[in-house]
Amino acid sequence: MFETRTGNTLSSESSEATDLYQEAVDLILGSESGASKTLDKALQLDKDFAVAAAARYYVAKDVGEPDAEIYRELAEQASLNATDWEREHINVLIGMIDQPDATRAKALAYIETTPADLLVISQIAGNLLFYGGPNKLDAVLNVLESVEEALDNDWAFLVRLGFAASEAGHRMRGRELIERALDIRPQALYSIHALAHMLHDDGAAEESAKLLQDWLEVHGSGAREGQMYGHVQWHLALAEWQIGDRDAAMQRYLEFCAPETTTCGPILTLADCGGFLLRDYLQSGQTSALGNDVLKHIERVWGMIGHPFIALHVAGLFATAGDTDGLKRCEETIAGKPSGVNRDVSLALVSALSDFVTGNYQRSTQTLATITPGMRVGIGGSNVERILVDLIETSCKARH
Numbered sequence: 266m267f268e269t270r271t272g273n274t275l276s277s278e279s280s281e282a283t284d285l286y287q288e289a290v291d292l293i294l295g296s297e298s299g300a301s302k303t304l305d306k307a308l309q310l311d312k313d314f315a316v317a318a319a320a321r322y323y324v325a326k327d328v329g330e331p332d333a334e335i336y337r338e339l340a341e342q343a344s345l346n347a348t349d350w351e352r353e354h355i356n357v358l359i360g361m362i363d364q365p366d367a368t369r370a371k372a373l374a375y376i377e378t379t380p381a382d383l384l385v386i387s388q389i390a391g392n393l394l395f396y397g398g399p400n401k402l403d404a405v406l407n408v409l410e411s412v413e414e415a416l417d418n419d420w421a422f423l424v425r426l427g428f429a430a431s432e433a434g435h436r437m438r439g440r441e442l443i444e445r446a447l448d449i450r451p452q453a454l455y456s457i458h459a460l461a462h463m464l465h466d467d468g469a470a471e472e473s474a475k476l477l478q479d480w481l482e483v484h485g486s487g488a489r490e491g492q493m494y495g496h497v498q499w500h501l502a503l504a505e506w507q508i509g510d511r512d513a514a515m516q517r518y519l520e521f522c523a524p525e526t527t528t529c530g531p532i533l534t535l536a537d538c539g540g541f542l543l544r545d546y547l548q549s550g551q552t553s554a555l556g557n558d559v560l561k562h563i564e565r566v567w568g569m570i571g572h573p574f575i576a577l578h579v580a581g582l583f584a585t586a587g588d589t590d591g592l593k594r595c596e597e598t599i600a601g602k603p604s605g606v607n608r609d610v611s612l613a614l615v616s617a618l619s620d621f622v623t624g625n626y627q628r629s630t631q632t633l634a635t636i637t638p639g640m641r642v643g644i645g646g647s648n649v650e651r652i653l654v655d656l657i658e659t660s661c662k663a664r665h
Contacts, residue, residue: 270381270419270481273350275316281311286317293324294383294421295453296493300324306596315343319355321382326362328492328530334378362386365376365396373408382416383422390425395574399639402433403513420449420456428459432648439463452484454477454493461500470507477501499537508546525558535566536646539578542585547660552587568594571602574645576652578610584618610640617657626665633658
């Protein structure tokens with residue numbers, strides 16, 4: 266049996282287990298429903314299926330399952346009797362999940378010899394989008410273009426290349442690639458989310474709302490447990506909010522995107538929650554208390570507050586509540602972090618939001634002006650976050 270993308274032999278003696286593994290890889294790459302259940306079935310058929318256990322660890326860590334370490338231990342133990350390729354795949358994949366900075370060079374070397382391993386490639390790209398700094402857009406695109414010959418018309422590759430191209434400014438190329446991926450596998454949550462990102466960046470809220478409504482009508486019931494289902498609903502809520510249907514947008518956010526209702530992992534949940542509520546606050550100027558689910562989620566990600574992406578969204582949430590004590594806590598915690606660009610940008614974002622809340626719009630604008638375009642790229646995430654910073658700046662100038 267063969268793994269469809271790498272072409273490398275799998276060591277499992279169960280053909281049903283290998284088929285389930287390959288199906289699960291597609292579900293993972295599409296952020297679709299059922300990956301964990303599919304991998305659990307594969308592991309029931311072959312308890313020593315090392316790469317399936319590693320993929321299960323990937324899913325468990327992505328969504329924050331409390332017993333994720335069980336799958337890592339199983340993968341590492343089972344890999345002792347696996348092929349050389351499987352051992353290397355497991356070592357690199359788990360390394361990129363647990364120790365990405367220490368593993369990145371090894372992972373980049375690995376994909377030079379195994380350029381079709383999209384689980385590893387997607388992990389590299391995701392890490393660079395979050396931690397890649399001011400040059401991350403070209404770095405992600407370069408990684409994906411380096412494996413283009415090996416993956417060619419693979420839908421999961423096409424959508425990632427298209428997303429990277431659009432983020433790097435190649436909008437027409439990006440959209441063409443993403444739409445090709447959707448034509449091949451229209452049910453993929455990851456692909457429809459990528460197109461929604463492009464439409465958001467282009468300011469095409471009405472087109473985005475229609476696209477997402479149509480997609481959910483056809484594929485929504487089968488996608489309900491997918492890891493990105495809450496995020497796709499967030500894009501629709503955001504589009505509805507942008508075209509002026511705030512009540513529908515807020516209802517959708519509460520039903521599908523809030524921390525207690527979403528299917529997303531911890532970081533994406535924070536981004537959706539913070540990004541939606543902060544936008545609403547910037548427009549209305551009306552504060553509202555944070556729910557217990559939001560407060561619990563802030564504590565869940567608090568250990569990462571020194572990263573600008575986390576600082577932006579956590580401080581944004583405190584700002585929506587007018588919680589100056591919460592903002593002060595952010596500043597004090599970040600000030601205690603090691604010096605560097607991340608700390609400086611994080612402090613600037615929190616300080617700007619603190620000044621916004623207290624009505625010092627001029628100082629907030631001046632602070633935001635110190636965050637250069639390169640620093641804004643380095644905040645992490647996608648262009649959605651850079652647009653959010655622009656919105657804070659625009660709101661300051663409008664009120665000053």
